[in-house]
Amino acid sequence: MNMPPPEGAILNRREALIKLLRLGGVAAGTAGLGCWLSEHSERPEHALAMNAKRNHAVGVDPALPEMAVIQGDDPEQLARAALEELGGIHRFVSRADIVLVKPNIGWDRTPEQAANTNPRIVTEIVRQCWNAGAKRVVVTDVSCNDPRRCFQRSGIAEASRREGAEVILPDPARFKDVDLQGEVLRDWPVFDPFLNADKIINVPIAKHHSLTGTTLGMKNWYGILGGPRHQLHQKIHESLVDLADFIRPTLTIIDCYRVLIRNGPTGGNLDDVLLKKTLVAGTDPVALDAYVAKAYWNLEVSSLPYLKMASQRGLGTYEFGKIHTRVRSSA
């Protein structure tokens, strides 16, 4: 038997209608959201790497040397003399430029151990950049060992900071995926300060290295990368050229004040260090590497294939004897 429900037990028509409308609204909203989300279902893809390639080089001046080899006792004077010979800092740094100085701060070592660039060469370059009217002078590197220790114990952080440079430690959050447009290197994370500089000055230190015999200026660009950069050694020559082509620095100054002649690139033993009191600076990174490799390790171009490959790529010439070179003592 169907009994009518007692009075007030069920909603009246008006209340029931409102309830239905509410539920209908929520249902429609859910369905709409579901449809919208399902339309946006795409397989997650790695975001496209950005194109950030820039040429930081300055034009060639036939009146000025392309390479300067300076000898002397004081690292700061060496840097000053080298810049003088090459036409002065104003040739390389313009007013309001953002200048990035890239020493080698790769290892947890002190200056005497010669695994990192001499801090006094870095400070002289920073000072000169300020003299040229730079807007910002940044000193940075992507270290191999713990960057806090490398930056402190190399003496570079404190010395650069004293000259007013911005010292930036590598921060995992500040790497950007960049298309290096190289032959073997395409999509790699690059430390952001290297992408925002007007001028880039490479200040490597000359060291022994077992793979190529020596690590000089072009190898220093490993220090712009994050990611699995230990895999680069599998195609070291191609990688070196790709990186040098990507950066195209304004100026290269190779620190040969103390030269780590064995057990590089980490060293650690003072017996491995030779005091050469020399600075090799110039605008042709290929010639500089060729010159230093020959001068301290007696390595011919034939044993460093990357030099020839770089010449073919138009990054410079390995025939350092043929370029305009000035050799002098700073004293």
Next chain:
Amino acid sequence: MRLKPTRWRWLSQIIFFSLFLFLLLRTEFRGSLHAVASEIRLPYPVQLFFQFDPLVALSNALSSRALYHSLLWSLVVLIPTMLLGRFFCGWICPLGSIHHFFSSLRSERKRGKQLIESNRYKRWQTTKYYLLVAALIAAVLGTGVVGWLDPFSLLVRSVGLSILPGTDYALNAVLRAMEHSRFAPVQMVGSGLHFIFGGLLLSFKQPYFRQGVWLGLIFIFLLALNFRITRFWCRALCPLGALLGVVSRWSILGLVKTPERCEDCNRCLLRCQGGDDPIGGVPWHQPECHLCLNCVDECPEHGLQFKFFPAQKSIGMNLQRRKVLTGLAAGAVVVPLLRSTPGFAVERDERLLRPPGTLDEGDFLSRCIRCGECMKVCPNNALQPALTEAGLEGLWTPVMVPRIGYCETSCVLCSQVCPTGAIWEITAKEKGWGAPVASDTKRISLGTAFLDRGRCLPWAMATPCIVCEEWCPTSPKAIYLQPAEVADAEGHLQHVKQPFVDPHRCVGCGACEYACPVQERPAVYVTSVGESRSRTNQILLNRGMERPR
């Protein structure tokens, strides 16, 4: 205006908690743009609280028959406790303060009558004394497992290895989202907050710790117990509280009740921290009292007062002889069982890589209180809490995991912060990795590197790679290369340099394993054999001396 005594206590708790948090956050080498010091040390005594911990000192003294240098400071806590009682628990202990805070939150399980009942003295509060007895007997027999329960060990391990890394992750996620926001004001707030938190709270880089999730959950569980029973940890489990309770049994400061004034309103029980029965009509449990002074504050009749040399009788630890004997037996049995299981004397785990300066395994296990200071401070995140590597006894002791981080040549921070000398304090010079080795000096070695030629690129894949040799920090390098011609898949000869390890020179730092480009299982790895702390775990007849010429 005069502050009420409970306000002073509150102030003291905040100050000591802040100090603890500050020191924990500073248990990290942050690097300096101003310093050039080539020997790196932390500027603060970050292990300070351990040095004032009488339980750590007692365990250290019992197990090593000596007292590691700064542990003598613990007398500064122990002797006043003899005179005054457990003021340390109520006024200073940062873990106590955290429990105090969580106990004061509203809880469904602690309301009205339930709350009053739960704050009366319970027999299970004696558990902590039995735990203490067991831990101390274990210490006499040579193991520092008391650190599993020591309040500072618990706190540093849980907060330093789990809660702070989690906070780091969460903060970074939020800040990164803000900084990459499309709206300029959000970006600005984001970078402002990043600047503030970056200096205060965030680590230099995201730390990762094995078992982090379990360490965190155990800690959160202990905090959650406060919603059922006020300061359950402090009342029932804390072995330091137990030790301080024992020595405060004869203290000269005591609660004097005025039973004539008591109207049985129970208000003294409302906020009692220790569960020591301050109410009139029953005797006071002196060793349970934290001296929080809440009862004095609450009593509307001013019938409760702390006085020197009280004449009223109070109750002591209330121990049962049988349970004390059980504790004794448990502590005495557990060490032989642990030590007669493989993992300690025989069949040691090959990956039991201990930090530099660590004593031989037996001496190490007796001193290490599993506090995690060394793991927190390691700049390379290399030190991780052990799970099975050192046997059950070695749970949460430090092991180096080179795939996560290697041991930095010039770094001895873990030995600087170790409060008990389990990692004996050494200098970088004593570590001996930076300088050439003279024939008569012994340098520290953590183990020896081995090559997996089946995975190594120049050995197995005709592909050039020298990364392990490049990273090897010794000079002359322990990893050396030999030129070789290897046929690739097409049969073409490839010129490669193949790595070899010289065990005479290898210090077991793990840099090669860390840097090896073969991800997950590396082609070069370090095992503990050849570690300088052990006389037996060796390969070579004359390890550590110059190669015979």
